[in-house]
Amino acid sequence: MRLVAQWVLLIVLFVAFYAFFRQPGDPLPDLTRWIPVALLAVCAVVVSVFIGKRVQKGWTLSSEGNQLLSRGRIAAALEKFEAAHLLLKSRSQGILPFNLGVCHLDLWHLDAAEREFTRAQDTKELPESIRRLIPARLALIAALQGALSIADKRLGEARALDEEDPLIVLVNGVIACRREDWAQARLLLHGPATHILGGPLRGLRDALLAWSVERVSGERRYVDPITVFGEASTDKLRDAWPALVAFLLERAQQVA
Known part of the structure; x- marks a missing residue:
């Protein structure tokens, strides 16, 4: 856009200087051949402005989504991130797919979360600080779905990147519960490592510990x-782990 504006300015300055310094009676230069160039330049400026506004709107929506997510309004944040992704596409450098994955995971949309995390992971421009967070989340998804061998593999990748990630402890707790190693699950989830977790993941930790x-x-x-469920329905998590949802709903009836 800046280059186009510079060319337009040069053409205007050329005409202005020629008109100022020409001798009386000299004809004005024939600029008809420059008309297509000028039209292309104007079109390029218009398109650049349009794209710039779309990008600006996309980042605004992304910022609003982050604010909503920090306040626990996951469904609303998901809508903002989806709208932002339509505007930004690859310009988000994989950050928006990661944020979409976080929202889907908190809503227990496990297949959608895995798809978005994988898409973020496949983005070369994704910042390393975010990339290192993905394997543990993919491991959690696999563990919740009962794919324990895949969860173990992804857990190894997560440990190699950040051994102190509290989500790793939660994943180990999920795997232990899945294998009905209740003593090991209790030992893992009772420790202080998972206390830093928040939102539905903290709810999951508390539920598994009680179980x-x-x-x-x-x-x-x-x-x-x-x-545990927050704004989510029980259907998605029930599809992945019926026994856990049955335990939670039984407790809900007892409280009621």
């Missing part, structure tokens, strides 16, 4: 299903 404690000792702990 494992009950299986080991018979102690029934209070579980609030809302902390």
Whole structure:
């Protein structure tokens, strides 16, 4: 856009200088051959302005989505990120697919979350600080779906990138529960490493801890299903792990 504007300015300056310095009676230069160039330049400027406004709008929507996500309004954030992605496409450098994956995971849309995280991971321009967060989330998705061998493989990738990621402990807890190793699950989830988790992931941790404690000792702990499901329905998580959802709904009925 800047280059086009410079050419337009040069043409205008040329005409202005010629008109100022020409001798009286000299004809004005024939500029008809420059008309197509001028039209192309104007079109290029218009298109550049249009694209620039789309990009600016896209980043504004992305910023609004981040604010909503930080306040726990996941469904609204998802809408903002989807709208931003339509405007920005590849300009987001994989950040928007990652944010979409985060929203889908918090809503337990596991297939959609895996698709978005994979798309972000395949983006070469994705910042390394974000790339290192993806394997643990893909491992969690696989573990929730019961694909434990895949979860173990992805967990190895996550450890290689960030061994202290608290999500790794949660994934290990999910795997232990899936394998009905309740004592190991209780040991993992009771530790302080997962206390930093928030939102539905913290709700999942609390639910799995209560479940494992009950299986080991018979102690029934209070579980609030809302902390797990939040704005999500029970259907998606039930499809992946029916026993967990049955446990949560049973507790909800007991509280009611």
